[in-house]
Amino acid sequence: MKWMQELQKNVTTGEELACCFPDIQSDRRTEEMIRKYPVSIPAYYLSLIDKDDVQDPIRKMCVPSFGELDLEGDMDTSGEGENTVLQGLQHKYSQTALVLSTDRCAMYCRYCFRKRMVGKVAEETAVDRESVYRYIREHPEITNVLVSGGDAFLNENSVLQEYLENLTAIPHLDYIRFGTKTPVTFPQRITEDGELKELLCRYGKKKQIYVITQFNHSREFTEQSEAAVKCLQEAGIIVKNQTVLLKGVNDSGEVLGELLKCFTRMGIIPYYVFQCRPVTGVLNQFQVPLLRGYEIVEQAKNMQNGNGKCFRYIMSTRRGKIEILGKGAGDNEMIFKFHQAKRQEDKGRIFVRTLGPDDCWIE
Template sequence: MDTWQNELKNNITTVSELAALLPLTKEEIEKMKELIQYYPMSISRYYFSLIDKEDPEDPIRKMSVPEVCEFDSDGLLDTSGEASNTVLTGMQHKYKETALILSSNQCAMYCRHCFRRRLVGLSGEEVADHMDEMTDYVKAHPEINNVLISGGDALINSNIRIEEYLRKFVELPQLDFIRIGSRVPVTFPQRIIADAELQDILRKYNKKKQIYVITHFNHPKELTGQAQEAVQILQEMRIVVKNQTVLMRGINDKAEILARLLRELTTWGIVPHYIFQCRPVLGVKSRFQVPLLEGSRIVNEANAQQNGLGKVADYTMSHVTGKIRILGLNDAGNMVFQYKQAKNSHNIGKIFTKKLSVDEKWLEDI
């Protein structure tokens, strides 16, 4: 009997496999071979099936297939200061209420816009290892009221490992809920649909403490029947599913596309959580980033097409200093920003303005 692990072994991971399935020039083949030594490629067969192979601008292709522009040396590997927030190997504590756990360096599909490409598929040096130390840390910091189990992808861990995390953390009375960060419902829904044991584990522990699954739909083409089935399985357990979207050039940088995505998410009962400004990551910045002025217009136009329930996703920059809302222009033509969360808690709620150039894509200096 096929398991999800065996299915993932069939992922497209080499350029020769890709070239047999997708038209590529000889130059593209040679350059991709070099590129994936630094930024690995792994595409689930399910996700690859969503690509329109005749369209070189297909958004699914752009999010999964390497491009030569990833060699661009402009950008950073750690854009949010994760290294400085690390308190134990694999555990970060940037915001006082939340402990973030990097539970894996593996994903069902390696997104080309990944902000942790320094880690995912490559290095295990930042991945959580000693679970007892992590639970002891949380106990020693009563201000922590939730944990976010992320990665990589938290649901690519074994069922044994997932249950170990949940068993440890649901017993901590200080935690109000547990978050699981996973793009599995988008890129590999079979992981949820076909694994009754995983379903039993999630159902069991959600009865003890509320679980939220934070997933990552970026384009309406990702909203397939199988993806919806995976989401509904989680929802039937009373797990809350929320979504984080990254605003990206060539993917969802048209108001009508973003509006359709938000509407369909709310139709599925998924709560839009954030619309993130794409981070200035090495090899990502020049390919996917949208200027802030343009991004604000796109997001505000998309929000104008939503009902009240669909207007909840803040356009946000995950900056080294905190999560910053990008609100819009004031009468003076300056962009208005607000700290929604901050490394320095005194900044939470603080509003500031900045005159932006038309091509400015990030706040380098605050």
């Protein structure tokens, strides 16, 4: 397929990075870092970077830095391992099944919460897909499936068709979701593949299909990315967005607010603003303190009309998705609520914590 050939041109080595960015040296240390956390940058996304600005927010999301070698943090901050019921299949919340369909992405984000696996090994991905379908069929409490990865749209169309053929045939599923960042990083995967659009159109008539994507900065909205979103919408897909709050990228109310305006303009549903997870290689680079994050989110929210305010500021922890509701009565008190919970006793529970100015996470 043409899109696969195009991905072969991605920047993946220290030598190629050094050719693009004069401040990067192609040396042993750079190559060791890339071996630990692979690099892959499509030509399209590379073109969005201001190469004269080492603090460019687009660059920060795709170009590695030695801060990734910091060993603080956790490789599995939300307990994916303990919720894995089959290789590649997680069942943390009763109504949702999550399939890790591939370890590949069109671009490897430097803040990825699956740095432990993405671009490196397929040991956590679904190999025995028949067992995955069987598990979902045998668990009628599951009403939706999220096919993710890596990036779900890095699967070949034949694999996507197999997922759709099997999942749309399961009566107790209400809808199917695909997690993909290709509208943002590699839009030609969608705009130049008529077969993909036809598949989504055909199976979307059997069950509603959602695409969950991830725009983090308004500069990622280009003629090409907007065309990819429109292509999905024309196929009957509901497009939702999960933004990650990232230091040096979108950690100001104005920047985040402009991004949210792009969603309402494009008919994208703003789903979550995620607190960046304390992942090893990410924690000290991208996390924003919770007290400051709340102020940023509120400032951005106040710039929106009604449709732009429908997202939630969320942390995804081992016990569930926790919404950051607002400030409490005491100094530095923050009110939290379980938006989704693994345990019955946590569902809907509201609690208060006193936070320090540098606290970026709670347990």
